[in-house]
Amino acid sequence: MDRATLAPRIDHTVLGPATTPGDVEGVLDQASANGMNACVPPCYVAAASAHAPDVTLATVVGFPHGQHAPETKAGEAERAWEAGADELDVVINVGRLRAGEDQAVREELADLVACVPVPVKVIIEAPLLSEAETHRACEAAVEAGAAMVKTATGFADGGATVADVRLMSDYLPVKASGGIGDYETAVAMLEAGAERIGASSGVAILDGAPTSE
Structure with a gap:
């Protein structure tokens, strides 16, 4: 996969936890320059949207453990969208799922999806x-x-695996995230069925890609 094809999928x-406004601007500038x-963290969404309006901007909700009250997650989602987020990555309540409270998990997610007009990605924390x-x-x-x-x-033990991506892709498009630091790993995830890659090493991943097929 060449650089131009891969870039918009990253x-x-x-x-x-120590992310500064300058860190965010640096990532936005790299994203803009490379397509x-x-x-970025939710506290920086408004500034990020203004700094790089050409960049599709995602932020996180209920991050990193997913244990916020449902109404807190919904409010966070609404504020992030109003501040300029184009997409939301929401952490599932892993504890409730593991306890068998699937209805509560579904209802929390459904309410959140319904309260914003932007795509919602559900982080299922597969390593747990x-x-x-x-x-x-x-x-x-x-x-x-x-x-x-x-x-x-990426904040729990383990990250994306080919096996998890294959399983998850039977349900919805997959964003593979966690431990993806180079081109070869990114391509393996895409070949397994991922549609998107989430990584702090976006530039390094692109640097490993051929410039054209």
Whole structure:
């Protein structure tokens, strides 16, 4: 896959706890220069939207553990959209899913999807789930009307795997995220069925790609 084809499938990401406004501007400038999307913390969305209006801008909701109250997540989603976010990456409540409270998980996601007119990606945190739980998480995302499912936050042990991407792609388009640091790994995820790559190493991934096919 050449650089031009790959770039718009990358969400160039900066979400660490020490992220500064300057860090966000740097990622946005790299995304703009290379044709990538960007994913930034919610507190910086308004400034990010103004700084790089040409960049498709994602932010996170309920990040990184997904344990916010449902109404808090919905309010966070609405504020992020109003501030200029084009897409939202929402962390599922892993604890409720693992406890078998699938209806509560579905209802929380459905309410959130309904409150914003932008695509919602559901982060299922697959490294913390069994295969059966991953299936159930994807089913909840489908029933809630989500646009995509995302493998991981990158803040739990483990990240995206080819096996998880293959499983999840049977349900919805997949954003593979967590531990993807080079071109070869990114391509493996895309070949497994991912539609999007989330990575803080977006530039490094592109630097490994051929300039043309």
